[in-house]
Amino acid sequence: MPTLKTVVPLACLALLGVGPATASAQTAHLDARVRAFLADHQNQWRDMNVPAADGQTLYDLIIEHGFTRALEVGTSTGHSGIWIAWALSKTGGKLITIEIDEGRHREALANFEAAGLSEFIDARLANAHELVPALEGPFDFVFQDADKDWYARYFEFIYPKLAPAACYVAHNVSGPGARGQREFIAALEAKPDLTTEYTSGRRSGGMSVTCRAGER
Numbered sequence: 001m002p003t004l005k006t007v008v009p010l011a012c013l014a015l016l017g018v019g020p021a022t023a024s025a026q027t028a029h030l031d032a033r034v035r036a037f038l039a040d041h042q043n044q045w046r047d048m049n050v051p052a053a054d055g056q057t058l059y060d061l062i063i064e065h066g067f068t069r070a071l072e073v074g075t076s077t078g079h080s081g082i083w084i085a086w087a088l089s090k091t092g093g094k095l096i097t098i099e100i101d102e103g104r105h106r107e108a109l110a111n112f113e114a115a116g117l118s119e120f121i122d123a124r125l126a127n128a129h130e131l132v133p134a135l136e137g138p139f140d141f142v143f144q145d146a147d148k149d150w151y152a153r154y155f156e157f158i159y160p161k162l163a164p165a166a167c168y169v170a171h172n173v174s175g176p177g178a179r180g181q182r183e184f185i186a187a188l189e190a191k192p193d194l195t196t197e198y199t200s201g202r203r204s205g206g207m208s209v210t211c212r213a214g215e216r
């Protein structure tokens with residue numbers, strides 16, 4: 001049985017005043033689906049995934065700034081990707097996320113599908129050492145969460161591809177004194193156009209949130 005949506009063009013629906021109501025019903029439906037997925041899986045993230053508090057921080061940043069062109073380095077099984085893509089579903093954006101491990105990549109694809117977010121995600125199975133330099137950009141939101149000893153190099157590759165007023169977030173960076181992250185933090189702090197804050201707290205993995213002020 002064809003639905004109203006399949007037989008009446010969207011422009012006609014808008015003229016009939018059906019568009020906004022349909023759009024908000026779709027948003028509410030997606031929100032309910034993502035919330036249910038996250039609730040069902042809240043104790044099942046065991047693949048180095050971010051805690052939910054950090055996922056919420058990523059979500060809030062994207063909504064607050066209206067970011068649309070997102071890149072994640074280190075998908076794992078997709079917990080952070082779900083928070084990022086959920087926010088992008090509201091801003092009209094899309095996420096490219098990169099994972100080197102085939103099993104985790106496959107699991108992430110299944111999780112994105114189950115959460116109803118696949119259309120907002122371009123998940124790549126690749127070595128980020130090779131793919132990141134080859135990506136075109138620009139990106140207005142970056143979440144770096146793969147191999148820590150490459151953080152400084154990822155940043156140097158991505159920095160020229162940052163949009164004006166972009167934010168660049170890195171996980172497991174708990175401040176300027178954090179062990180193993182000195183080179184990365186020095187690279188962030190050497191850029192006069194960027195400002196960095198550090199998140200912390202019992203439920204957070206510790207993140208650096210680096211943003212460039214200005215018009216998008």
Ligand SMILES: C[S@@+](CC[C@H](N)C(=O)[O-])C[C@H]1O[C@@H](n2cnc3c(N)ncnc32)[C@H](O)[C@@H]1O
Pocket residue numbers: 047048049050073074075076077078079080081098099100101104126127128129145146147
């Ligand atoms: C900390 S986990 C990512 C967690 C994920 N952001 C989440 O919260 O669900 C880091 C992931 O980066 C991946 N990784 C490590 N080195 C990589 C590389 N060179 N290219 C792509 N992915 C890599 C690992 O396989 C691992 O799954």
